[in-house]
Amino acid sequence: MVVSTQLIILIVYFFFIIFLGILAMKKVKGSEDLLVAGRSLGMMFVSVSIAAEYMGGLGTIGTAEVAFSQGMGVIWYHIASACGLMLFGFAFAHYYRKYNVITVPEYLYYLYDIKSWKAASLLNVIGYWFFTIIQMTAMGSLVASVTGFDLKWSALICGVAMTVYLLAAGMWSVAFTSVAFMLTIGSGIPLAFWWVMKYEIPLLSTSGGIGGFAGLANALTASGLNAEHLLSPFSLGFMVILGYFLGGVLGIPAAQATINYSFGARNWKVARLAPVLAAILILPLSIWTGSMGLYAKAAGLTTNPKLALGATLMNINPIIGGIGIAGIFAALVSTVAGILFGCASIMAKDVWQRWLHPGTDDKYLTKWTRLWILIIGVSSAFGAMTLPKILHQAYFVYSIRSALMICVAFGLWWKAAHPNAAFWSMLVALVGGTMYQFSIPINFNAFFHLHIAIWCGLLSFITFIIISLFSRWTAQTANELPPMVYKKNKERR
């Protein structure tokens, strides 16, 4: 193990986060405090939590990876995500908040019926469970690259630490730490970007001794690359940019992990406004990470695109690099925490309390929520440690959130939206997504070149319209009554 300055900064930061999470513990008195922070989060907590959750491994290491191989066109990733968040704020947030929902599937219950709610709960739990495993693997690989620890053990340690900190205070833990995360991401990554641009690029023999993008362009040209193309905002091509936009718009308004902080907002005004502020916060991230990815390429620090950002940060001034690595670490931790927490809330609230054990009262729900955080967290940590790579592909179930978004949007704004359509469009998206992911029976990707989330969204969109038009409304439609426990809860309040 190599003890570097970066490692020391990271370890100190790690304990600081766990300390913050445990500090939030005294705020928790009932299940509502654990699940939605007592619905008392203010503007800062909500917007920062949403932004921090959204800036995950894909938004930092992933964007640097794309920039490393395909150029700065990757800035559209966060512009598109910002559009998705704004759409959520303008058009969806107040509906969710008005119904006092805790999970997205729960909202489908209000819009449709019991079977859509059950289907959505199951799909969400499976998708997020796998996604937690993947994100824990990503976090483990970052820690492994800094510490020189074994990848498997890093994944396990990170996963267990995340579980402990979520167990302490649920959404309060996340909200508390998100502010620290945002400060770290918002200072560490731009600081590292500035350092690279101002001091590292002139040091490259090929840059002509000048800094900034001019020096970067010189260095790229000297490596035999097309600098004009790599530095163009359109280097990825129109279709990829369109894909980012569709992915952002389809992916965010029904993604439990991203938007559940809006459910914890103090009132509907905060719930609406906070996602718009979060959109502004995430916007510039890919400029910074993308430029550092390109620097890694120009300086020849690595040949593996996935390591571009990490290699840059390990090769610059150790303090600046350490703060930058802490920033990426914060981005990963906040995403893992958000996803693990989203998965556990759906499991505890929807599957466990509403569906399987309608008699569970509030005191026990708090215990069950904690138990589910523990089960999902520890099993995912072990999963990140041991599961073979191929199983990681199952995370595509997570793309089902685009089908959920279609269901929510139709339910809100289309009078003819039929409960059967909601159920079947989710099912078709799942089956179609499986076929797409595993190329059964043909390689669809070769024909359509679509991201799987867009593919699932498209399938569910078509299915929804067709089934809605051909289903008849009768008194038997959606005639199952909600579980009694819900009514009791509401009366008591």
Added chain:
Amino acid sequence: MYTYLFPEFLKLDLIIWGVLIIVFILFARYIHKLPGEAILKYKAKAIENKKRLGIKIYKI
């Protein structure tokens, strides 16, 4: 020699950032001006659908 010191994409991004901040300020003002119970006026399609079907509506 390239002149990338303030490249095109950075300008583009700054413009988008500026637009977003303006939108945020306008939206914040709009939301702030709405009365607290304005949320009740938004149509709840779920309730509408259930009313149409004659399904029992639980108070939310």
